[in-house]
Amino acid sequence: MKFIVLGSGSSGNTFVICSEKTRVLVDAGLSAREITRRLALAGMTPSDLDGIVITHEHSDHVGGLRTLLSNVECAVYISGKTEEAYYRTYRSNGNGNESARRQEAMKGRAVGIESNKHFCIGDIDFEPFTVPHDAVDNFGFVAKNGGVCVAALTDFGHMTQLIREKLNGCDLIYIESNHSRDMLRACPVYNWSLKQRIASKRGHFSNEDLADWMTNDFDGSAKHIILAHLSQRANDPALARITAETALQMRAPLFPAETKITLSHHAQPSEWFCF
Numbered sequence: 001m002k003f004i005v006l007g008s009g010s011s012g013n014t015f016v017i018c019s020e021k022t023r024v025l026v027d028a029g030l031s032a033r034e035i036t037r038r039l040a041l042a043g044m045t046p047s048d049l050d051g052i053v054i055t056h057e058h059s060d061h062v063g064g065l066r067t068l069l070s071n072v073e074c075a076v077y078i079s080g081k082t083e084e085a086y087y088r089t090y091r092s093n094g095n096g097n098e099s100a101r102r103q104e105a106m107k108g109r110a111v112g113i114e115s116n117k118h119f120c121i122g123d124i125d126f127e128p129f130t131v132p133h134d135a136v137d138n139f140g141f142v143a144k145n146g147g148v149c150v151a152a153l154t155d156f157g158h159m160t161q162l163i164r165e166k167l168n169g170c171d172l173i174y175i176e177s178n179h180s181r182d183m184l185r186a187c188p189v190y191n192w193s194l195k196q197r198i199a200s201k202r203g204h205f206s207n208e209d210l211a212d213w214m215t216n217d218f219d220g221s222a223k224h225i226i227l228a229h230l231s232q233r234a235n236d237p238a239l240a241r242i243t244a245e246t247a248l249q250m251r252a253p254l255f256p257a258e259t260k261i262t263l264s265h266h267a268q269p270s271e272w273f274c275f
Contacts (some may be wrong), residue, residue: 001124001148003172003273006030006038008228009266012060013154015174016042019145022122026053026152029060032067038269046071051111051121054078056135056155057085066098069105077111077121081137115139129166131156134202142166148275150174151222154229157203159213168219171275174264177227177244178204179234187234204229207240211247218251218259224273226262237263 002018012029016039023044028035036046051074054062065086069076078086083106090098113119115130115137128139133155140153140163151167154176167173184195184206198204210227227240244261264270 001143001145001150001275003150003174004042005174005226005228005264005270006035006042007266007269008154008264009230010060010232011266012063013229014038014064015152016044017124017143017150017152019123022050022124022145023048024051024053024121024124024143025049027055027061028052028065028068029062030064032064032071035064035068036071041269042272047073049074052076053121053126053141054082054086055140056133056138057082057089058135058155059090061155062086066102066105069109075111076106076109077113077119077126079115079137079139080112081115082135083110083112085136127166129162131163132158132160132202134197134200140166142170150275154178154205156205157201158205159209159217164213164217167217168221170222172224172226172273173222174226174228175210176205176229177207177210177235177240178229179231180207180236180239180243183236183239184231184234189233198231198234204231207235207243211243214244214247215250218248220251220259222259223275224260224262226264226270226273228264230263230266232266237265 004016006014007030013027014030015026017024049072087099087102115128119126125144126141128141131138131140131153143150149170150172151170152174
């Protein structure tokens with residue numbers, strides 16, 4: 001299996017999971033043009049995709065989907081609740097009925113999935129699981145192929161027992177480290193209501209939340225942990241990295257972890273992670 005982050009942050013989130021036979025795009029939060037450009041940097045074109053998975057309807061995860069669908073022939077794997085929300089949740093640009101355009105682009109393309117029920121795309125097995133966020137049906141997932149296990153989850157407010165269990169035994173974990181609690185409180189751009197939403201149990205996972213999980217619950221099996229969805233206003237990449245690396249060092253010495261911490265970036269793709 002191979003994994004690459006095309007972009008992750010407040011302005012848009014998109015990544016790709018591949019096996020030898022199957023290539024799957026997860027979310028389409030960047031513009032279609034930018035997704036196409038970054039796929040090219042990774043050695044792919046939109047026509048290479050065997051499927052698109054949509055985790056939830058927020059614009060930083062679906063903003064480029066409608067336009068992208070004019071350049072791909074693959075199906076879109078999306079839950080019924082999220083599909084309905086996608087048609088009614090958008091930023092109006094004054095250029096006509098966006099809801100109707102989205103429905104037309106998705107006609108005959110949507111494959112219904114459930115946020116807690118196994119599905120397959122090609123030879124990649126997906127095991128989705130519900131995560132706490134203020135979307136209608138948000139999920140993370142574990143993807144498996146050839147004995148390799150990759151977990152991906154962003155946009156969740158707190159760690160649940162289900163999430164803890166799903167993250168055990170993974171080879172790679174792509175996980176949110178959205179904000180620093182202190183930087184969020186001090187952020188002059190966000191109003192109080194938005195700060196409360198981000199910090200809530202159905203908001204976003206902080207550097208400190210991630211450090212707590214890594215210190216107390218991480219089983220040490222993942223070779224790579226990729227920090228995702230870093231806020232461009234309420235976080236600092238260096239702070240996110242050092243918080244995570246310090247948490248790794250604080251784990252009980254009985255359970256050492258040879259895990260590499262990698263930062264995703266909103267403006268450029270990551271390296272390929274290959275297993």
